[in-house]
Amino acid sequence: MISVFRPASLVRATVALGAVVALAACASPAASPSPSSTVVPSATVSPTPTPSPTPTPTETFDYLAHPLDDATSIWVIVNKMFPLNPKSWVPTDLTTLSAIPEGSDQQMRAEAASALTQLYQAAKAQGAGFKISTAYRSYSFQKALYDPRAASRGVAVADRTTARPGFSEHQSGLAVDIYNVTACRLQQCFGDSAPGKFVAAHAWEYGFVIRYPKDKEGVTGYVWEPWHLRYVGTDLSTAMHDSGVTTLEEFFGLPNAPDYAETP
Numbered sequence: 001m002i003s004v005f006r007p008a009s010l011v012r013a014t015v016a017l018g019a020v021v022a023l024a025a026c027a028s029p030a031a032s033p034s035p036s037s038t039v040v041p042s043a044t045v046s047p048t049p050t051p052s053p054t055p056t057p058t059e060t061f062d063y064l065a066h067p068l069d070d071a072t073s074i075w076v077i078v079n080k081m082f083p084l085n086p087k088s089w090v091p092t093d094l095t096t097l098s099a100i101p102e103g104s105d106q107q108m109r110a111e112a113a114s115a116l117t118q119l120y121q122a123a124k125a126q127g128a129g130f131k132i133s134t135a136y137r138s139y140s141f142q143k144a145l146y147d148p149r150a151a152s153r154g155v156a157v158a159d160r161t162t163a164r165p166g167f168s169e170h171q172s173g174l175a176v177d178i179y180n181v182t183a184c185r186l187q188q189c190f191g192d193s194a195p196g197k198f199v200a201a202h203a204w205e206y207g208f209v210i211r212y213p214k215d216k217e218g219v220t221g222y223v224w225e226p227w228h229l230r231y232v233g234t235d236l237s238t239a240m241h242d243s244g245v246t247t248l249e250e251f252f253g254l255p256n257a258p259d260y261a262e263t264p
């Protein structure tokens with residue numbers, strides 16, 4: 001069923017995105033060759049045909065700049081509804097995070113690794129340096145992580161904290177968990193630490209988002225993880241920062257992903 005359901009969802013998302021882009025294009029003077037008989041000074045034209053109840057990103061943002069369903073895309077959506085395709089996907093440009101403490105045996109895709117190194121250097125300069133917990137995880141690594149937890153604590157409990165293999169953002173090569181002290185490694189107290197506060201405030205400047213924000217478990221499927229950064233590039237991280245929309249699902253108008261659509 002998932003193979004039928006998944007593309008249909010993406011088609012709906014694409015249609016929705018097209019509608020958003022169309023509205024934005026209509027509002028742009030440069031892109032409105034409307035044959036309207038009434039000439040109205042552009043300064044008086046409402047930027048949108050209907051009032052929007054929520055903050056919207058800049059009208060010039062290109063929602064279609066990168067695909068959301070391609071494992072090679074820096075915007076790829078990986079959550080409990082949308083696994084990587086194929087689930088066994090392996091990035092081809094993994095780069096060691098050698099310039100970051102405890103990163104010598106950890107990898108991200110080249111573009112993300114470069115951006116994370118810059119973020120680290122900025123954080124360190126502010127006394128908020130951090131270490132790498134884990135970055136890229138292969139399908140088999142995630143399976144070795146998930147299966148024992150599901151066996152010992154049950155699928156429902158495991159699913160709240162650990163992604164199933166093929167459904168982990170870490171497998172995309174674009175996600176990383178960072179920490180400073182062991183006591184707050186993979187713990188929410190990281191959010192109160194100097195590096196936790198630094199990345200919450202500045203990660204977007206380097207193309208990262210805090211992928212699992214506070215109080216968004218019903219959208220992302222995960223509790224608040226102030227340590228989990230996802231690289232999306234500065235175009236998207238800036239647009240999300242400016243709009244105040246904190247999740248990829250909400251920004252792109254995708255369905256919430258609180259649970260898996262299939263059993264493991």
Ligand SMILES: [Zn+2]
Nearest residue numbers: 175176177228
């Ligand atoms: Zn993580």
